Amino acid sequence: MSAPARGPDLLARVRRFLASSDEIDAARARTDAVRAGYDCVADVGDRRKVHLTGFISSMVVHPRSAAPTVEVDVVDGTGSITVIWVGREEIPGIEPGTRLSVTGFAANRGNHRVMYNPRYEILARAGEEQT
Structure with a gap:
């Protein structure tokens, strides 16, 4: 009787070993999000209505002469979505590094996903450990 093939299993372990910490964090974030x-x-x-969680990777600051909006990119480990709150100049706690959940309707704008005026919950502020 021959030993089972170990090629794919060995290859997966080598990929995990060589993965960057960002790739490992992204995989963990996706797994945690799906479980939750x-x-x-x-x-x-x-x-499509979606419920997403991730952290704010960047924030766009518009000039005062532009229409008031708060625009952030939320990253969940699988990709990013631009979240835009129209009619707001700022939202306390919304800043790069903040972990949050958003619920609303997603759309495609060109080759990028966007969500306008979602409901949100701040899960952890920038620099705080998430429990």
């Missing part, structure tokens, strides 16, 4: 019942950004389709 959240959708993944990579799976978001056009005009």
